[in-house]
Amino acid sequence: MASLRTQVLAGPWEVRMDLATRTLRREAIPVAYSGASAPASVVWLFFDADSAEVTNIVPSEAGALTHEEYNLIAQRFVDEVLQPPARSLGLQIQIGPVSYTLRDVAPEAVVAALERFSGSANKATGAGHPLDAARWDDFVIAAHADKAELGSDDLQRWLVEEQGWDDSIAHELAIEYERARRLLKHYDASRDG
Amino acid sequence: MPALVSSATMSPVVFIDTCTFLDVLRQPFRAKDPQTAKSTIDSAKRFLAAASAVAPLVHLVTAEIVVKEWSDNLPTVATELTRHIDNVESSLERLSSCGPLLIDPAHIFAAIKGARTNADTLQPLAEQLIAASHVISSNPAIREAAYNREVQGLGPAKKGKQCIKDCTVAETLIQMTEELRTNGFGGAVLLVTSNTQDFTDGGLRPHVDLQGDFTKLRIGLATTWPHAAHSVGI
Numbered sequence: 277m278a279s280l281r282t283q284v285l286a287g288p289w290e291v292r293m294d295l296a297t298r299t300l301r302r303e304a305i306p307v308a309y310s311g312a313s314a315p316a317s318v319v320w321l322f323f324d325a326d327s328a329e330v331t332n333i334v335p336s337e338a339g340a341l342t343h344e345e346y347n348l349i350a351q352r353f354v355d356e357v358l359q360p361p362a363r364s365l366g367l368q369i370q371i372g373p374v375s376y377t378l379r380d381v382a383p384e385a386v387v388a389a390l391e392r393f394s395g396s397a398n399k400a401t402g403a404g405h406p407l408d409a410a411r412w413d414d415f416v417i418a419a420h421a422d423k424a425e426l427g428s429d430d431l432q433r434w435l436v437e438e439q440g441w442d443d444s445i446a447h448e449l450a451i452e453y454e455r456a457r458r459l460l461k462h463y464d465a466s467r468d469g
Numbered sequence: 470m471p472a473l474v475s476s477a478t479m480s481p482v483v484f485i486d487t488c489t490f491l492d493v494l495r496q497p498f499r500a501k502d503p504q505t506a507k508s509t510i511d512s513a514k515r516f517l518a519a520a521s522a523v524a525p526l527v528h529l530v531t532a533e534i535v536v537k538e539w540s541d542n543l544p545t546v547a548t549e550l551t552r553h554i555d556n557v558e559s560s561l562e563r564l565s566s567c568g569p570l571l572i573d574p575a576h577i578f579a580a581i582k583g584a585r586t587n588a589d590t591l592q593p594l595a596e597q598l599i600a601a602s603h604v605i606s607s608n609p610a611i612r613e614a615a616y617n618r619e620v621q622g623l624g625p626a627k628k629g630k631q632c633i634k635d636c637t638v639a640e641t642l643i644q645m646t647e648e649l650r651t652n653g654f655g656g657a658v659l660l661v662t663s664n665t666q667d668f669t670d671g672g673l674r675p676h677v678d679l680q681g682d683f684t685k686l687r688i689g690l691a692t693t694w695p696h697a698a699h700s701v702g703i
Contacts, residue, residue: 300616300617300620301617302621304620306620317629320620320621320622322621331620331621331622332619332620332621332622332626332628332629333628333629334619334620334629334630334631335629335630335631337631338631339630339631340627340629340630340631341629341630342629343629345629346628346629427670427671428670428671428672429669429670429671429672429677430671431671432671432672433671443666444499444501447665447666447671450671450672451672451673453672454671454672454673454674455672
């Protein structure tokens with residue numbers, strides 16, 4: 277890791293050690309991205325004894341990067357800053373998936389039930405209409421029956437980012453989902469007990 | 470730690486985030502129904518009364534950065550509220566002109582005047598809540614912890630986003646509660662934030678990166694004024 281650190285410090289991207297003058301709880305090198313494809317940002321590379329990881333890429337100005345901008349900076353950081361020393365040092369670089377879908381955290385039947393609900397529901401009223409409510413219940417029951425790992429945070433994010441639901445209604449649905457899963461689990465336990 | 474809190478009895482300590490103060494003004498145009506709006510304002514008033522009692526039934530606390538964010542956001546939210554009432558008035562006038570039943574302009578005027586009178590009480594209510602709150606100043610330890618949280622992308626920080634304000638709120642709450650617990654305070658500590666995107670797991674639990682501290686320090690979470698009132702029993 278010491279060799280990697282040395283080579284990153286001497287690498288092609290500007291190192292912003294001025295940003296690391298505050299007491300950091302782990303050793304880190306902040307590296308500046310200043311390309312034209314995304315807003316100026318700082319890539320935070322943290323070091324442990326036998327590994328290093330990019331924990332965050334923070335835009336220099338107030339605001340947020342899009343997922344595409346975040347992934348672009350991460351990929352260029354790997355290609356231009358990490359790959360050359362990693363090759364010479366024999367280090368392995370692992371890149372997380374560019375994106376993950378609901379199918380990574382829920383079986384197909386559960387995703388299909390959710391898509392049926394979201395695709396036909398009135399997005400202004402959530403599960404207010406009886407038919408929407410029935411499709412919502414089908415989804416919750418499917419998630420319970422399959423013991424899906426789908427959490428309320430992923431559900432809310434999917435509803436907002438992929439399906440265009442309003443934040444507040446998506447949040448209410450996420451809470452409803454959490455409550456319903458808890459109730460069904462409790463019901464099962466009470467029957468088993 | 471502030472004397473107000475260190476000398477507290479077992480009365481709950483309720484830490485209020487910026488969005489929660491702003492929600493007092495947002496209810497007329499954000500609440501999904503009149504009951505939610507009424508319940509929010511009623512709960513906020515109960516908190517004010519409870520915190521202002523000679524022997525406070527609850528201790529309201531907030532962070533220095535929250536007060537600044539409140540000031541920064543107040544003009545926008547106040548304008549939204551005024552614009553909302555203007556829009557309602559225009560809509561009523563348009564509907565009245567569509568017939569067949571003419572709505573008496575005097576009735577429209579009276580209803581809108583009443584709405585404006587009610588709305589005019591909301592900012593003072595929020596300001597009284599802030600005035601009744603003990604404001605915790607930032608310090609190097611809070612700033613350092615918030616910075617670490619942001620650059621490591623730990624919630625409420627988000628990857629690819631500047632989140633130092635939210636991280637400062639979280640670290641102020643954590644540091645305050647650590648000191649309270651160290652000083653033997655065994656009462657309830659509650660965070661009230663409607664910023665569910667950043668502070669919760671999408672449901673009613675804290676963000677996964679906050680759950681460890683919240684569990685260890687026994688910090689509760691509420692996302693609305695009524696939820697908070699129910700949680701602390703006022």
